[in-house]
Amino acid sequence: MADTDSTTRTIDPGRLLSRTSRGAHSSAIRDLLVHARRPGVISLAGGLPSPELFPTKALALAARSILAEPSNLQYGLTEGEIELREIVARQHTVMNGRVIGVDHVQIVTGSQQALDLIARITIDPGDPVVVSDPEYLGAIGAFRAAGAQLVPIKNDHEGFDVDEFELRLLAGLRPKLCYLIPEFHNPTGRSTSPKRLERLAILAERYAFMIVEDNPYGALRFEGSAAPTLAAATPNVVQCRTISKTIAPGLRVAWMVGPRWLMDAAKIAKQATDLHTPTLTQHLAAALMRDKSAHEAGLERLAPHYRPRRDALVAAVRDHIPEASFTTPTGGMFLWLTLPRECDTDHLLPIALDRGVAFVPGSAFAVAADLQNSLRLSFSTATPEQLEEGVERVASALSELRS
Ligand SMILES: Cc1ncc(COP(=O)(O)O)c(C=O)c1O
Numbered sequence: 001m002a003d004t005d006s007t008t009r010t011i012d013p014g015r016l017l018s019r020t021s022r023g024a025h026s027s028a029i030r031d032l033l034v035h036a037r038r039p040g041v042i043s044l045a046g047g048l049p050s051p052e053l054f055p056t057k058a059l060a061l062a063a064r065s066i067l068a069e070p071s072n073l074q075y076g077l078t079e080g081e082i083e084l085r086e087i088v089a090r091q092h093t094v095m096n097g098r099v100i101g102v103d104h105v106q107i108v109t110g111s112q113q114a115l116d117l118i119a120r121i122t123i124d125p126g127d128p129v130v131v132s133d134p135e136y137l138g139a140i141g142a143f144r145a146a147g148a149q150l151v152p153i154k155n156d157h158e159g160f161d162v163d164e165f166e167l168r169l170l171a172g173l174r175p176k177l178c179y180l181i182p183e184f185h186n187p188t189g190r191s192t193s194p195k196r197l198e199r200l201a202i203l204a205e206r207y208a209f210m211i212v213e214d215n216p217y218g219a220l221r222f223e224g225s226a227a228p229t230l231a232a233a234t235p236n237v238v239q240c241r242t243i244s245k246t247i248a249p250g251l252r253v254a255w256m257v258g259p260r261w262l263m264d265a266a267k268i269a270k271q272a273t274d275l276h277t278p279t280l281t282q283h284l285a286a287a288l289m290r291d292k293s294a295h296e297a298g299l300e301r302l303a304p305h306y307r308p309r310r311d312a313l314v315a316a317v318r319d320h321i322p323e324a325s326f327t328t329p330t331g332g333m334f335l336w337l338t339l340p341r342e343c344d345t346d347h348l349l350p351i352a353l354d355r356g357v358a359f360v361p362g363s364a365f366a367v368a369a370d371l372q373n374s375l376r377l378s379f380s381t382a383t384p385e386q387l388e389e390g391v392e393r394v395a396s397a398l399s400e401l402r403s
Pocket of ligand 1: 109111136138181244
């Protein structure tokens with residue numbers, strides 16, 4: 001039919017954008033952190049893995065033979081390429097004492113997608129979801145976008161405070177999900193103690209909620225041994241794992257492992273999102289993980305790289321900011337500092353950027369807690385020398401803030 005209406009109307013974004021999109025704003029901190037990329041700025045802000053560790057040679061070699069086979073570039077199954085799912089199923093051999101099969105494995109486009117899918121398939125607007133306070137921003141974003149009502153629980157030197165959570169349950173709280181980063185939490189760097197994990201598994205069964213166990217940093221352990229996984233203690237767990245911190249984040253390959261009903265629902269939701277995770281990068285991940293001992297040798301290179309950086313950062317903070325309190329992380333990428341009450345880290349950031357150093361203020365990760373005097377420092381990409389220099393710059397910005 002011919003268009004006879006000659007008038008043109010300008011687009012009103014307020015009408016076309018959904019309520020959720022209209023409500024989502026860029027934060028002042030995020031806008032400021034654009035300056036962290038300026039030349040000369042030492043960034044202790046991002047949680048990026050060190051690019052020196054990316055296995056570029058092995059990936060190039062694998063890519064050559066993968067690309068020689070056209071079917072490796074074809075559309076794939078939504079649940080993921082079978083070889084990768086089999087490798088994952090072998091790695092996560094037991095869930096609550098039972099051997100798992102590929103039906104329990106869903107490949108996703110980064111573990112961020114796992115969080116988004118889990119939120120979308122379980123949460124109705126207003127449903128309570130339990131998180132730590134502070135918490136990983138991407139998880140807060142995914143749960144909020146699905147309309148969840150976040151229930152913040154304290155995170156102390158032993159990690160997620162299960163006692164506080166239990167009191168809330170006793171008082172009537174009935175969440176569908178409890179989100180947990182058990183090891184080397186982002187942003188606090190802390191791990192939840194085995195005793196607390198055991199208790200949480202019992203509570204998950206007593207109150208019939210699912211634990212979303214997101215563990216991207218577990219392979220970056222500098223000392224001590226890993227706690228048994230929650231999945232060994234209860235079937236009420238969906239595990240999210242990624243190769244972003246162990247192989248390379250740009251591949252966007254991760255997976256979730258959980259009960260069949262959840263995997264089936266996730267598959268349908270993922271179909272509408274991206275059909276499937278790129279076949280090319282799934283094949284690359286499989287090529288690097290197929291040989292167990294070669295893959296483990298790759299993982300063993302991580303701790304010797306990051307540990308000296310953690311040590312350099314901790315030593316520099318002790319020397320230059322002795323008033324800061326913190327728990328020394330035994331792995332991961334982050335150190336969480338608490339400064340004296342009067343030091344507002346939102347105000348500290350612009351001064352620090354002027355002095356050539358970036359960090360993320362604690363308020364960025366807050367759900368409800370007042371974290372104005374906290375900050376997250378990342379030790380993953382700076383050299384030990386840059387870490388020392390960066391902390392000196394933070395200390396001098398602090399003197400200016402307090403003067
Ligand atoms: C706790 C946590 N979960 C999930 C992610 C997202 O990882 P991916 O690259 O697999 O999407 C990150 C990334 O920094 C993270 O810190």
